[in-house]
Amino acid sequence: MSAPATLYVGFLVAAPLAILIAYSFWTQTYVTLDKTLTLQNYRDALADPLVRHLLLRSIMIAGAVTAVTVATAYPIAYFIAMKANKKTIWLLLITIPFWSSYLLRVFAWKLILGFNGVMNSALLWMGLIDEPLTFLLYNEFAVVLTLAHAWAPFAILPIYVSLQKIDPSLLEAATDLGNSKFQAFRRVTLPLTIPGIIAACLIIFIPTVGDYVTPSLVGGSDGKMIANLIQVQFGAANNWPLGATLSLMAMLSVGFVAIVLVITGTALGKRIR
Amino acid sequence: MTETNIIKLRGVEKRYGSFTAATGINLELKEGEFFSLLGPSGCGKTTVLRMIAGFQEPSEGHIEIDGVSMDGVPANKRPTNMVFQSYAIFPHLNVGDNVAYGLRGRVAKPEIEERVAEALEMVELGGLQKRGATELSGGQRQRVALARALIMRPKVLLLDEPLSALDKKLREQMQFEMRNLQQSLGITFVMVTHDQYEAMTMSDRIGVMFQGRLMQVDTPTMLYARPCNREIASFIGEMNILPAAVQNEQAETSMTVDMAAFGKIEIEKNPNVTNRAKNIIVGIRPEQLEISPDKPADYPATLQGTVSNVAFYGENVHYHVKTETFEKPISVSVPNYFHTVDFQRDDKVWLGVQGASVIDLGQDKQ
Numbered sequence: 001m002s003a004p005a006t007l008y009v010g011f012l013v014a015a016p017l018a019i020l021i022a023y024s025f026w027t028q029t030y031v032t033l034d035k036t037l038t039l040q041n042y043r044d045a046l047a048d049p050l051v052r053h054l055l056l057r058s059i060m061i062a063g064a065v066t067a068v069t070v071a072t073a074y075p076i077a078y079f080i081a082m083k084a085n086k087k088t089i090w091l092l093l094i095t096i097p098f099w100s101s102y103l104l105r106v107f108a109w110k111l112i113l114g115f116n117g118v119m120n121s122a123l124l125w126m127g128l129i130d131e132p133l134t135f136l137l138y139n140e141f142a143v144v145l146t147l148a149h150a151w152a153p154f155a156i157l158p159i160y161v162s163l164q165k166i167d168p169s170l171l172e173a174a175t176d177l178g179n180s181k182f183q184a185f186r187r188v189t190l191p192l193t194i195p196g197i198i199a200a201c202l203i204i205f206i207p208t209v210g211d212y213v214t215p216s217l218v219g220g221s222d223g224k225m226i227a228n229l230i231q232v233q234f235g236a237a238n239n240w241p242l243g244a245t246l247s248l249m250a251m252l253s254v255g256f257v258a259i260v261l262v263i264t265g266t267a268l269g270k271r272i273r
Numbered sequence: 274m275t276e277t278n279i280i281k282l283r284g285v286e287k288r289y290g291s292f293t294a295a296t297g298i299n300l301e302l303k304e305g306e307f308f309s310l311l312g313p314s315g316c317g318k319t320t321v322l323r324m325i326a327g328f329q330e331p332s333e334g335h336i337e338i339d340g341v342s343m344d345g346v347p348a349n350k351r352p353t354n355m356v357f358q359s360y361a362i363f364p365h366l367n368v369g370d371n372v373a374y375g376l377r378g379r380v381a382k383p384e385i386e387e388r389v390a391e392a393l394e395m396v397e398l399g400g401l402q403k404r405g406a407t408e409l410s411g412g413q414r415q416r417v418a419l420a421r422a423l424i425m426r427p428k429v430l431l432l433d434e435p436l437s438a439l440d441k442k443l444r445e446q447m448q449f450e451m452r453n454l455q456q457s458l459g460i461t462f463v464m465v466t467h468d469q470y471e472a473m474t475m476s477d478r479i480g481v482m483f484q485g486r487l488m489q490v491d492t493p494t495m496l497y498a499r500p501c502n503r504e505i506a507s508f509i510g511e512m513n514i515l516p517a518a519v520q521n522e523q524a525e526t527s528m529t530v531d532m533a534a535f536g537k538i539e540i541e542k543n544p545n546v547t548n549r550a551k552n553i554i555v556g557i558r559p560e561q562l563e564i565s566p567d568k569p570a571d572y573p574a575t576l577q578g579t580v581s582n583v584a585f586y587g588e589n590v591h592y593h594v595k596t597e598t599f600e601k602p603i604s605v606s607v608p609n610y611f612h613t614v615d616f617q618r619d620d621k622v623w624l625g626v627q628g629a630s631v632i633d634l635g636q637d638k639q
């Protein structure tokens with residue numbers, strides 16, 4: 001019975017990963033591959049300050065995106081789960097951005113944030129600024145904003161589900177035992193939604209570290225991330241082994257951060273009594 | 274037990290849009306009594322409890338607890354604590370932290386630990402502080418919910434169908450335990466239940482509710498012996514209801530009624546009945562009817578019939594006796610050790626009843 005799953009995981013996850021790992025120990029010699037096993041790629045990557053810089057920045061940006069997205073998603077999820085009457089309609093509305101292409105949404109942000117964009121035109125027209133603001137686009141801020149918007153539903157849904165599961169009588173019990181609404185939220189709702197928050201964080205953080213479309217479109221040179229460098233290795237630079245090495249390094253860093261996140265998140269939740 | 278009123282409900286009504294969940298509730302609960310609100314589901318008993326707890330505000334009327342008006346006082350500021358039907362045990366906290374929940378931030382830590390240990394001891398869960406909330410059995414969850422509420426030293430403990438989630442054996446055991454606990458603590462317990470036996474075995478007094486109205490408030494004994502109308506008579510235990518005509522009202526407290534084929538009999542006037550006319554209904558408990566093969570002597574009212582159904586319950590036997598006069602068969606219950614003659618289906622039998630066993634139920638509204 002588990003055969004289809006084994007095949008699926010084997011072909012679609014394990015095999016590609018194995019190929020990637022193999023590549024990372026090989027060397028590109030112009031057009032051919034030298035398949036002698038070597039750690040040279042790792043040495044090169046670790047020695048390169050650009051790699052470290054981009055990796056760190058990717059994690060920082062992904063962290064910022066995760067924090068902003070989850071912080072804005074929580075109140076929305078809370079509203080839908082606890083207050084809204086027509087939950088289905090609200091959930092449908094939240095998924096509407098998915099009806100258009102992700103690329104189009106990134107371009108839309110370009111139009112909004114650009115030098116002659118919607119934002120600057122509006123501010124100029126209102127007379128609030130004399131010349132267009134340049135800090136809106138082509139930097140980390142633009143990347144965080146665009147991604148936070150794009151990921152919102154991915155954060156709202158798991159948090160919504162965890163809120164939905166809370167038995168309302170638990171909150172009544174907290175009130176009955178003397179808690180104000182806010183205390184009941186802090187001591188009951190919040191700890192019970194920590195699994196949802198952690199899920200939302202992972203869903204957003206992991207793919208964001210590896211995102212390269214958004215940084216290349218709205219990030220400018222300040223907003224470049226590790227995936228942009230990886231893309232170059234597999235493309236213009238034609239150095240697949242180095243690209244594979246960088247990919248694995250990014251993967252390990254993300255895995256490490258994710259594990260730390262899960263452990264600290266769970267531990268923090270346990271401390272609330 | 275002092276005679277102070279701890280809770281007063283005056284003209285309390287609760288409406289949801291056009292639906293009236295409870296209306297005209299006037300009730301005074303004595304300090305230290307075990308009071309049950311009994312009624313079928315949807316009768317408004319839980320609404321009344323939730324209004325006392327402060328989860329719902331009355332649409333009309335006022336609630337006083339310990340002499341203080343509860344108008345506008347939120348649930349977290351009321352001297353009441355509640356045991357929820359689902360027990361509402363916090364799943365992310367262990368037993369100790371669940372019980373300590375209401376004390377955190379108000380009482381010093383060593384005192385919290387002491388009181389938690391004491392409360393768990395009281396509900397016979399001593400030493401289980403570290404047990405996870407999800408590792409508890411139904412009965413243990415109920416005990417944790419009790420300890421968590423009682424640790425707050427409430428003036429009134431509210432219990433919403435506290436035993437409905439337990440199996441029969443455990444329920445019976447908990448009935449006695451809760452009763453003992455209530456008596457040793459001297460706290461007023463207000464329990465909502467749809468189970469008449471639960472209400473009867475545990476309570477000092479019972480308030481029976483039907484369709485949002487409080488119909489009768491009385492002790493279990495009086496409720497069983499002197500129900501005020503047909504609904505309560507048939508809700509509390511089993512009751513044979515027969516039409517009767519009042520012949521003469523000789524005295525203040527008694528009257529002669531004509532129970533059709535059963536004949537005339539002198540019965541006591543039910544003080545709980547408010548509307549009495551010429552044609553009334555009377556009730557006879559199945560266990561208070563005599564059943565015998567020959568016409569029983571010493572019974573002022575007798576009637577012949579045919580056994581139409583026999584049900585063996587172990588401790589007693591139920592017979593359904595079909596008579597020519599009455600449309601519904603008459604139900605008779607006989608203790609197992611007591612009867613020497615086993616009746617079979619289609620046996621001809623005689624029924625007999627004493628005047629003291631015939632309950633005046635007043636004019637029938639139906």
